[in-house]
Amino acid sequence: GPVLAIESSCDETACAILAPDGTCLAQRVVSQDGHADFGGVVPEIAARAHLALLPALVEATLADAGLATTDLAFIAASTGPGLIGGLIVGTSFAKGLALALNIPFVAVNHVEAHALTARLPGIVPDGAPFPYLLLLVSGGHCQCIAVEGVGQYRKLGGTIDDAAGEAFDKVAKMLGLGWPGGPALEKLAQMGNPDAIALPRPLLHRPGCDFSFSGLKTAIAQKLAPYGQAPLPHQFAADLAASFQQAVADVVADRINHALDMMPQARLLVAAGGVAANTTLRARLEDVAHKRGLRFAAPPLRLCTDNAVMVGWAALETWHESAERGLPAPNNTTLRPRPRWPLEDMAQRFEPDQA
Ligand code: ATP
Ligand code: MG
Ligand code: FE
Numbered sequence: 001g002p003v004l005a006i007e008s009s010c011d012e013t014a015c016a017i018l019a020p021d022g023t024c025l026a027q028r029v030v031s032q033d034g035h036a037d038f039g040g041v042v043p044e045i046a047a048r049a050h051l052a053l054l055p056a057l058v059e060a061t062l063a064d065a066g067l068a069t070t071d072l073a074f075i076a077a078s079t080g081p082g083l084i085g086g087l088i089v090g091t092s093f094a095k096g097l098a099l100a101l102n103i104p105f106v107a108v109n110h111v112e113a114h115a116l117t118a119r120l121p122g123i124v125p126d127g128a129p130f131p132y133l134l135l136l137v138s139g140g141h142c143q144c145i146a147v148e149g150v151g152q153y154r155k156l157g158g159t160i161d162d163a164a165g166e167a168f169d170k171v172a173k174m175l176g177l178g179w180p181g182g183p184a185l186e187k188l189a190q191m192g193n194p195d196a197i198a199l200p201r202p203l204l205h206r207p208g209c210d211f212s213f214s215g216l217k218t219a220i221a222q223k224l225a226p227y228g229q230a231p232l233p234h235q236f237a238a239d240l241a242a243s244f245q246q247a248v249a250d251v252v253a254d255r256i257n258h259a260l261d262m263m264p265q266a267r268l269l270v271a272a273g274g275v276a277a278n279t280t281l282r283a284r285l286e287d288v289a290h291k292r293g294l295r296f297a298a299p300p301l302r303l304c305t306d307n308a309v310m311v312g313w314a315a316l317e318t319w320h321e322s323a324e325r326g327l328p329a330p331n332n333t334t335l336r337p338r339p340r341w342p343l344e345d346m347a348q349r350f351e352p353d354q355a
Contacts (some may be wrong), residue, residue: 001073002065003135003319004097005312006054008090009082009110010140011020011041013053015061016308020073021120022316027309028057034155040169047085054093068100076315079107079332080341082140087177087337090347095333106315107332107349109341111136113327114308115147118270120313123298131257133266135252135285138273138305139165139180140289144209145343146266150321151350153343155208156259158320164248167213171220171244186278192235192242199247201254209259216247219313249284256288271298274305295311322350 002025005013016027032049041321062069077094080087091107098300114136118128133156134145144157162170165182172181175187199219202212223230223240260266266326271288276298289296303309322330327350336350 001071002067003312003315004058004062004069004072004076005059005108006077006090006094007110007113007308007309007311008050008054008086009078009080010306010327011046011049012084012306013036013050013057014308014311015307016053017058017061017065017067017072018309018312019080020316020318022313024309025067026061027307028061028064029307030057037177041083043083043085045247046083047089052088054089058093058097062122069097072103074098074104074106074315074319074329076106076108076311078110078311079335080109080114080338082110082151082339084339087339088244091337095210098333102234103332104329104331106318106330107335108311108314108318109343109346109349110152110311110347111141111143111145111341111343113314114138114141114272115145115153115343116150116314116317117272117303117310118268118297119317120299120303121310123299124295126266127270128152128270128297131263131265132268132270133256133263135259135269135271135276136258136273137164137252137271137275137281138342139163141273142211142213143146144255146263147270150317151346153346155343156262157211157255159211159213160213161212162217164213164252165273167217167248168275170217171241174220174224175232175241180274182275182278183257186280189236189241189280192238192240194242194246196239199243199244201247201251204251207258209255209262210252211255216244218243219306245278245280249281252281253284253288256285257292260275260288260298261292264329266294268295268297271296271346272304276304279302308355318349325350
């Protein structure tokens with residue numbers, strides 16, 4: 001039977017129903033709109049909104065698929081990492097539903113779900129065989145991950161300060177572009193000259209594949225300082241946006257080259273997360289991959305940003321992996337939501353329920 005999956009780790013409330021082979025039978029995503037006035041996600045508002053939205057969302061998704069709860073084989077939810085309030089809401093809802101239906105609950109690591117999305121049927125022609133390198137660039141994450149198998153992930157590097165999307169959002173805010181700022185900044189950059197304004201390239205050519213964006217943000221603040229509260233000349237703003245975007249692309253390309261050096265067995269580079277929607281960045285990543293004789297793939301945008309399809313898919317992969325390892329079907333009702341859940345720490349999900 002199908003799996004019903006719930007995502008509530010940040011500010012997207014999402015539900016999806018997938019057939020056992022990964023075919024999406026129905027999916028809905030609500031991007032909460034109560035945060036824009038605050039210039040960022042407010043955890044308390046997000047948790048309350050998840051609680052208010054989930055029951056009707058799940059019901060509507062079931063109706064879209066033409067299914068009843070009694071048709072479901074198991075329930076999955078993101079149980080971490082993320083904002084703890086939202087994780088508790090989604091996980092409790094999913095566990096409660098599984099308990100009422102007497103079917104298993106599968107705990108999904110949200111970052112793992114991003115990491116496995118490229119393996120959904122129809123995204124990469126041959127289904128993205130392991131191992132591959134994942135660049136996860138979103139509002140909350142910026143990591144290079146060696147994806148070696150289901151439950152087998154190695155973090156090769158990550159940001160030491162801001163996430164990539166956070167940097168885009170903060171720079172967009174300085175340029176007066178509203179929130180979330182990534183898409184608006186990209187649009188403005190199209191009218192600018194990426195070589196017009198000299199900006200730093202944090203960590204460029206340094207060993208490893210960590211990222212840093214705060215120096216770039218500070219440099220932009222310094223370029224803007226002379227203007228005070230005065231309106232920015234449009235061309236200057238566009239040049240600054242384009243130069244920022246190019247600096248980010250330069251740094252990410254360099255870091256990914258280092259990550260690929262650390263993972264010589266990779267045949268495929270995958271980008272995921274909202275920032276992977278950025279055309280300049282995508283083109284650079286594609287270039288890096290092709291120069292090394294590797295393939296490049298990025299899931300369609302609706303599967304790059306937070307959604308429940310990826311959660312259902314990660315649960316299905318976990319289900320199959322358990323069977324392959326000769327383990328009992330997973331049922332993680334005793335796994336509790338956790339704000340941090342390192343990808344290296346996936347073993348207990350395959351262990352029989354302690355209850
Ligand atoms: P997570 O918990 O996975 O980090 P999130 O909701 O913060 O979740 P996503 O929904 O994956 O992250 O992505 C949102 C981020 O992507 C925002 O920071 C947004 O500015 C950025 N973004 C979206 N489109 C673009 C774009 N075209 N260029 C640059 N950044 C973009
Ligand atoms: Mg979001
Ligand atoms: Fe996410």
